[in-house]
Amino acid sequence: MSVRRTLSIARRTFRELRNDKRTLALMFVAPVIAMFVFGIAFSGDVRDVRVVVVNDDKGFRDPGTNITVSISKDIISNLKDDILTLEYVEDVEDGIHRVENGEAYGVIIFPKHFTRDLYKRIRNPSFLKNAIIKVKLDKSNVNVANAIIKNVSDAVIETMRKAGSESPIILDTDNPIYGENAEFMDFFVPGIMSYVVFFLTALLTLITFVGERTSGNLERLLSTPLKEAEIVFGYAIAFSIIGTLQTIILLAIGITVFNIMIVGNIILAFVVIALLAIVSLSLGILLSSLAKREAQAIQFLPFIVLPTFLLAGIFWPLEAIPSWIRPASYLIPPTYSVNACRSVMLRGWGLEKIWTDIAALVGFASVFLIAAIWSLKRKA
């Protein structure tokens, strides 16, 4: 194999990109747009949820202090107003009607003797009646319903803590082992890095290679001393550099705009993404051998996009995927790059702990590269 000939193919890819502003934009502007769109849309927090409050609680006059208190009002004041947009109505039926009409996602109902029952229960454990907050929800949107439940629950705990009546059991989740102060974006950026590089590299290689075949350029290249492996490795060099540049852009936005955390050695993440780019371009070359025209090549895209999008653990953990389909996740190369990048960036893991992911990617890259070279060698 000649290094010089291999490099001539890599250089040609860069020259073509430099002259083709539209493709250049696709390679470097698309990741930026994807990062902003996903980053903003998938911030992970539910906000501005309309909720109706029916507060029938009359409060409770403490015989000792002769002061009337209302715990329901304290709880309401502890609800986060950036998450829940509250509207007050007098009648429970009216509140439920609003949910039924889609005007709100839930009704929070404080019964007439809420504070009184709470006080009695706290002061006299033999008092059997619980203070109940009824939350009637539209559970058609599980995320929104869960956000309401969590917010009300947090507000109750906060109110009780302020009132000096903490639960005898405290769940202490401070000082996590990994990911202190981690937010959804920190979880998400390593995933989107893999997704963007995998998708764009496969797309560009697939279309470029179908073009190489249909234009006669591939035959012309193969009528020179250039070997099939040199063509594939030339592309591999070019696209692993492009993938690394895309990752730099994505990380720059992640750090400056979304303030993501990186606790590990970022060079390792670059290595992982470069490997993924090689896997992806080999897949693109392989698929190109099945397409006669660019339009046919486009038909393969759903087979690249959907499994990666749904099963690689980019948007939700693999544990959230039904166990019977989870083995399929391990047949998708980005699964390993997402896991490796997340482990490096959020857990600070080194090569000694992510080697299995790297080994899997090297395995995929080797098999796909050999298959891609074979697909070019195949002769009629």
Added chain:
Amino acid sequence: MESLPYAIETVNLTKRYGIFTALSRLNLRVEKSVVYGLLGPNGAGKTTLIKLLLGLLKPTEGDAYVLGERMPDKDILSEVGYMPQDTALYLNLTVRQNIELYGEIFGLSKKRITERTEELLGFINLEKWKDELVSNLSGGMKHRVSLACSMVHSPQLLLLDEPTVGIDPELRASFWDYFGLIKEKGVTILLTTHYMDEAARCDKVGLLRQGNLIAEGTPEEIIRISNTKSLEEAFLIFAKRNART
């Protein structure tokens, strides 16, 4: 294998695609330093033959030898220049970048690439367009660039598949002058053409029809044997005879 006196030799070379026979037991010998013209209608097997010679297709039967080497042989391709029928250029590279790319692939030094690129830009008369993207060129201009790409490494053997299609008569004439010049320097040229006036300028022509070589000789011999006045008439006579057999 010991070097043969032939630039090209095929022995019972056959290529079938399913039930269709593109080339049938072809025995062809092209001596060195000649311009050999392959004539024939579309589908006669001209392009198939060239692709077999380059090792781009696998023969069903028989063998092909190029510059003494049995094909496929990657190493010998460094001495072969190929211009395909499709222009086969990178549209997002400039004229100069396309020529330079093939210089790099053929392992020329940077200095040599620059020299050859300048020489060839002059030959194809595209100096003014050297920094233009190929996508902005006319069909004829693209053909000229394609020819330059096939010659950048000064090959011993040129395989040109319809090299003068879409090129104006004046430039065609200069191409033929150039072919004559490099032939004198020892280069062998095998080209396919539909133009009978071009065929008449070849040292030797072969008439291909339905995968069979139906006649071969110098243009004068072909005309004399067929008892006609032109190559075109001769071709028609041989085609009729072949159809009857």
